[in-house]
Amino acid sequence: MLSDRFEADYLLETPIEVARAAEIIAGEQSSGTFVAVPGETPELKERSAARVVALEVVEEVAGRSLPSGRGPHPDERVTRARMTLSWPLTTTGPSLPNLVATVAGNLFELKCVSGLKLLDLRLPPAFAEAYGGPRFGVAGTRTLAGVHDRPIIGTIIKPSVGLDAEATASLVGELCEAGIDFIKDDELQSDGPYCPFDARVAAVMRVIEAQADRTGKKPMFAFNLTGDLDQMRRRHDTLLAHGATCLMASLNSVGLVGMIELARFAELPIHAHRNGWGYLGRHPMLGWSYVAWQKLWRLAGVDHMHVNGLDNKFSETDDSVISSARTCLTPLFPDKPCTAMPVFSSGQTARQAHGTFAALRSTDLIMTAGGGIMAHPDGPGAGVRSLREAWDAAVAGIPLDVHARSHPELRRAPGVAA
Amino acid sequence: MLSDRFEADYLLETPIEVARAAEIIAGEQSSGTFVAVPGETPELKERSAARVVALEVVEEVAGRSLPSGRGPHPDERVTRARMTLSWPLTTTGPSLPNLVATVAGNLFELKCVSGLKLLDLRLPPAFAEAYGGPRFGVAGTRTLAGVHDRPIIGTIIKPSVGLDAEATASLVGELCEAGIDFIKDDELQSDGPYCPFDARVAAVMRVIEAQADRTGKKPMFAFNLTGDLDQMRRRHDTLLAHGATCLMASLNSVGLVGMIELARFAELPIHAHRNGWGYLGRHPMLGWSYVAWQKLWRLAGVDHMHVNGLDNKFSETDDSVISSARTCLTPLFPDKPCTAMPVFSSGQTARQAHGTFAALRSTDLIMTAGGGIMAHPDGPGAGVRSLREAWDAAVAGIPLDVHARSHPELRRAPGVAA
Numbered sequence: 001m002l003s004d005r006f007e008a009d010y011l012l013e014t015p016i017e018v019a020r021a022a023e024i025i026a027g028e029q030s031s032g033t034f035v036a037v038p039g040e041t042p043e044l045k046e047r048s049a050a051r052v053v054a055l056e057v058v059e060e061v062a063g064r065s066l067p068s069g070r071g072p073h074p075d076e077r078v079t080r081a082r083m084t085l086s087w088p089l090t091t092t093g094p095s096l097p098n099l100v101a102t103v104a105g106n107l108f109e110l111k112c113v114s115g116l117k118l119l120d121l122r123l124p125p126a127f128a129e130a131y132g133g134p135r136f137g138v139a140g141t142r143t144l145a146g147v148h149d150r151p152i153i154g155t156i157i158k159p160s161v162g163l164d165a166e167a168t169a170s171l172v173g174e175l176c177e178a179g180i181d182f183i184k185d186d187e188l189q190s191d192g193p194y195c196p197f198d199a200r201v202a203a204v205m206r207v208i209e210a211q212a213d214r215t216g217k218k219p220m221f222a223f224n225l226t227g228d229l230d231q232m233r234r235r236h237d238t239l240l241a242h243g244a245t246c247l248m249a250s251l252n253s254v255g256l257v258g259m260i261e262l263a264r265f266a267e268l269p270i271h272a273h274r275n276g277w278g279y280l281g282r283h284p285m286l287g288w289s290y291v292a293w294q295k296l297w298r299l300a301g302v303d304h305m306h307v308n309g310l311d312n313k314f315s316e317t318d319d320s321v322i323s324s325a326r327t328c329l330t331p332l333f334p335d336k337p338c339t340a341m342p343v344f345s346s347g348q349t350a351r352q353a354h355g356t357f358a359a360l361r362s363t364d365l366i367m368t369a370g371g372g373i374m375a376h377p378d379g380p381g382a383g384v385r386s387l388r389e390a391w392d393a394a395v396a397g398i399p400l401d402v403h404a405r406s407h408p409e410l411r412r413a414p415g416v417a418a
Numbered sequence: 419m420l421s422d423r424f425e426a427d428y429l430l431e432t433p434i435e436v437a438r439a440a441e442i443i444a445g446e447q448s449s450g451t452f453v454a455v456p457g458e459t460p461e462l463k464e465r466s467a468a469r470v471v472a473l474e475v476v477e478e479v480a481g482r483s484l485p486s487g488r489g490p491h492p493d494e495r496v497t498r499a500r501m502t503l504s505w506p507l508t509t510t511g512p513s514l515p516n517l518v519a520t521v522a523g524n525l526f527e528l529k530c531v532s533g534l535k536l537l538d539l540r541l542p543p544a545f546a547e548a549y550g551g552p553r554f555g556v557a558g559t560r561t562l563a564g565v566h567d568r569p570i571i572g573t574i575i576k577p578s579v580g581l582d583a584e585a586t587a588s589l590v591g592e593l594c595e596a597g598i599d600f601i602k603d604d605e606l607q608s609d610g611p612y613c614p615f616d617a618r619v620a621a622v623m624r625v626i627e628a629q630a631d632r633t634g635k636k637p638m639f640a641f642n643l644t645g646d647l648d649q650m651r652r653r654h655d656t657l658l659a660h661g662a663t664c665l666m667a668s669l670n671s672v673g674l675v676g677m678i679e680l681a682r683f684a685e686l687p688i689h690a691h692r693n694g695w696g697y698l699g700r701h702p703m704l705g706w707s708y709v710a711w712q713k714l715w716r717l718a719g720v721d722h723m724h725v726n727g728l729d730n731k732f733s734e735t736d737d738s739v740i741s742s743a744r745t746c747l748t749p750l751f752p753d754k755p756c757t758a759m760p761v762f763s764s765g766q767t768a769r770q771a772h773g774t775f776a777a778l779r780s781t782d783l784i785m786t787a788g789g790g791i792m793a794h795p796d797g798p799g800a801g802v803r804s805l806r807e808a809w810d811a812a813v814a815g816i817p818l819d820v821h822a823r824s825h826p827e828l829r830r831a832p833g834v835a836a
Contacts, residue, residue: 030606031577039585040577048580048612066700068733090611091579097644097671101605101693104670108696109732116696159449159458161509162466167457187519188448193508194466226515229647229679252522253515255673261647275519278526278534279698279705282484286704287697314527315486 004090007053007122008103008292010083013065013115013285018057018081021112026050026085029107048091054084064114065285078114080285094126096296097256108286115285118292125333127299131260133338134303136269138364141303141341144245144269145220147181150395151353152220153387154182154368156345161188164195169203176211176219178373178380182366185224187250187275197225197235205242222248222271222304232262239268251297252276263301271343272302282315290324298328298338304366305340310355312346322359329362341366348372349415353390354400363395375414386413425471425504425540426521426710431483431533431703436475436499439530444468444503447525466509472502482532483703496532498703512544514714515674526704533703536710543751545717549678551756552721554687556782559721559759562663562687563638565599568813569771570638571805572600572786574763579606582613587621594629594637596791596798600784603642605668605693615643615653623660640666640689640722650680657686669715670694681719689761690720700733708742716746716756722784723758728773730764740777747780759784766790767833768808768818775812785809793832804831 014021030050031040058080065078085103092098099121108116136144145152155175157168175183191197204221212218225235226249239247248271249262263270280288294305307324308316324342331337342365344356349372357363373383389410393403404411411417432439448468449458476498483496503521510516517539526534554562563570573593575586593601609615622639630636643653644667657665666689667680681688698706712723725742726734742760749755760783762774767790775781791801807828811821822829829835 030579039581039589044577044580048577066733067702091606092608093610095608095645095649097646097668097676098606098608098610100671101644101668101691104697105605105668105693106696106732108694108700109726109734111731111733113696113733159462159466161448162462163457171457187523188509188516190510190513190516192511192516226519227513227675228515229675231513232675250515250519250523253518254675255677257645257647257650257672257676258515258674258679261676261679273519275523276526278524278531279522282526283701283704284485286701308527313529314524315484315529315531316527 003124005086005088006099006124007084007086009119010085011058011080011115011117011119011285012083012113013078013080014112015064015076015078015114016112018055018079022052022055022083024110024112025083025107026052028110029085029102029105030087030091048088051086052083053086055081057081065283066114068111068114080115082119089124089126094130096127096131096260096300099123100256100296104288117285117287117289119289121292121295123295123299128333128336131299132263132301133299133332133336134270134301134340135263135266136303137339138341141220141269145181146217149363150388151363151391152181152366153384154184154366155180155373156184156186156368156370157189158186158370158374160186161192162194165199165203168195168200169207172204172221173207174380176207179384180219180373182220182222182368184222184271184368185248187224187226187273190224190226191231191235197223198238201238201242201244205244209243218245220246222246224248224250224273226250226253229258229261232258233265236266236268244268246271248273250275252280256296256300259297259302260300266301269303270301271304272297272306274306290320291327294324294328294340295332298332298340302340304343307342307344309344309346309348309367310352314346318355325360325365329364343368350386350390350410350413351400351415353387354394357391357394363391372414376409377412378409382409383413386410386416390416421542422507423504424507424517424542425502427537428501428503429476429498429533429535429537429703430501430531431496431498432530433482433494433496433532434530436473436497440470440473440501442528442530443525444470446528447503447520447523448505448509466506469504470501471504473499475499483701484532486529486532498533500537507542507544512542512548514545514549514678514718517541518674518714522706535703535705535707537707539710539713541713541717543753546751546754549717550681550719551717551750551754552688552719552758553681553684554721555757556759559638559687563599564635567781568806569781569809570599570784571802572602572784573598573791574602574604574786574788575607576604576788578604579610580612583617583621586613586618587625590622590639591625592798594625597802598637598791600638600640600786602640602666602689602786605642605644605691608642608644609649609653615641616656619656619660619662623662627661636663638664640664642666642668642691644668644671647676647679650676651683654684654686662686664689666691668693670698674714674718677715677720678718684719687721688719689722690715690724692724708738709745712742712746712758713750716750716758720758722761725760725762727762727764727766727785728770732764736773743778743783747782761786768804768828768831769833771805771808772812772818775809781809781813790832794827795830796827800827801831804828804834808834
């Protein structure tokens, strides 16, 4: 790829000839009209038009993935193809918001499109210069959390909503006692009147600072500051004032410009929650792949990215989860990797450590477990230890059942005990 | 609906019993876990849990709309139902970003969900107090554009990218000459090096101010200032300094928090471009309905909302377009209507005026035409006049072909001439 162009890969489905569909899409996303207009000279087109640089038919299938206003023929066949489009950087300059309007704009609605998935993005170095990327990433998070050479073991406060600040802090106290590394707010918990942000931060940080004084290790709590910009600024300053070491924000609630701005002023790692990802990514022939999507947020400056977990309670396959986690750990640019720590969650227990490590070959991750910790028959402390022991075994190449024989907390752990 | 709760309507599809699926979704979006946890007392649940307040089976169909990780039975039947969930306002407070995480969060990914469309939202008055809504809306836009008692007739600069500032201004001069009311940048055109924002504003506003001096009417130009927050602030001030009367921003590029912030500082009407809407709304069983989605932006402060157009070049049906336009003109709150002007575009010509007026019974709209104006055989001036004449006829109840007999520009207009 040339340094003055950017590229996007798509899985395209169309009822018309694929090369024609690709040209229509490239036209819509550059000159922006279906017919030549006065002023659109060959020179201007050569300089400014999007180019179809790869197009490979994958399969023919019966029936459209997405309805079209005018309806398909009942016996229609459609073609699926991998397509790469390329744009001159001069279209947008190195701007993430304008990139999004270009690679993920009107094209999904075109009549010739019966399916379109944005698979990947390749951006020239100018984007690495324009955006900060994660300020903390893996190394900065490990330093703040005081956890090295193994995954960061975390949990989430449950019930998600309804506890007041003192009840939340009391639960945090139990979790600190249990040896937890990381705790996060639920995405529904931000600044409601039953558990105001400031009161929650004050109460929780009092407990966490006491734990740090006692043990020398300060568990990381990701406080959900999602809100309007002025609210996020104010809440961020509250976090700093109380010695907090992480903030959380919901990507689809805040949006791209809000996250770019948050990352510019934030002096704490940004734990990014992907709630709403389902409407962007769940259909196999519509919307965003996680691989393309997470690149925007990492470049914007996110430090932790949610990737779901193996054998999760949602609809996502294990392969998809691992592919998401891998992409977060894959450098964006040779000189600026922008690596974000993948966050595994949803039904996670000691049982998933081996599969996760086998697929990822890395411990640079956060694994959050709810029941996997709280539901341990010997208490949350045993729950946390069972997760660490499972990871020790996975990294050392010791099968789970073998390690469990000599480690009773692992043997009795949720998901491991028969 | 009570004033201390908010509600969301969904179309749900599930392979399991619908009442059970509804309870799982309500649980995930409040207490946030599938099992009761310590601390989740009946009192807390009563106070904080989401409630299923309506659930009505619509149909049973064969096969899932969305794949699930574990795959369906081949002969499976799924149930579709309309579902209404209700949350206490105390969950989130009157916060749009936290509302989004609640009504459109993790629920789309649940295993029991094989399809989920957010159909509508009902918000208590506290939201009207927390957010400004459109500062200009229909009345303010009409005053600035100097257009009353008929639709605002507009167009878009084409080619979308590639023209420099002077070439753009020269095209604007032609369009002013033609009597245009409104012109907009393309969503791909923001601040690229071939047509920098500042140079474009200076060159275009010189032409527009000259037109205003000559005729007393100042055509409205919506300059696309989409970018990072500091860039949008700076570009907004440039617009003010040059006497511009409208700004444009891409909703899905800027995102919710960025748009809320833009609306707080903007002193000009906000023309909102919906590019990317296809990935949010095109699948009938996934994501957002336009009705629900546009409420967020209107409350945030958007003045003009894109709704596509009748007989458009995209895949959307006419019914869907009209439903979108109607919803923009429907008050959000009795005391604070937050009405936004719907913007019709895509393949619009004099031919669509009658159908649009018949369905909408209003002229409070912007209709933008490209070829419908520029491709008129008698030139763009005749193109603009043909659109006005078509609307005159539609409002007066005169059939298009009757009016065309006495109005040669209408008779020869693109889409009208045989």
